[in-house]
Amino acid sequence: MTLKSALQDVKETTLAAVSGLLGKLVYLASLRRSQGHYEHWGMELVHGQESSERALKTAHAEIVAGVLRSPLADLVEDLNESSRGGGIAPEAYVKGMRERFQDLLPGERQDSPAAAHLNSVLLALSSLQQHRERATRSIS
Secondary structure: OOOOOHHHHHHHHHHHHOOOHHHHHHHHHHOEOHHHOEOOHHHHHHHOHHHHHHHHHHHHHHHHHHHHHOOHHHHHHHHHHHHHHHOOOHHHHHHHHHHOHHHHOOOOOOOOHHHHHHHHHHHHHHHHHHHHHHHHHHHO
């Protein structure tokens, strides 16, 4: 039996079960507690608190980077997939992300370039979803 590192375990097991890149970002943000610490009892049980924390923070940073590198058109599709996986409408999903913005960035300051970029992406996704909703209603 091959043992996985904590980071491999997060990527290949935990995050593999979550739909979409944005879904993975929301999931990792949900594991953050006070002062930015991560808690995942299963990971901590297998890998220890320190290794789990480090792996979750690294995975979180990689997911944020993936979101920031993704074309907006791909993120629109990803939003649909992630919101389906979460069982809510895309517009509500991105609204929830914007409301919990401070948890979406792993240790980043709110005034960092990554924070500004992510905020712009979420604003664009929100605007696109609102436009789609209005267009759909006017056609019906």
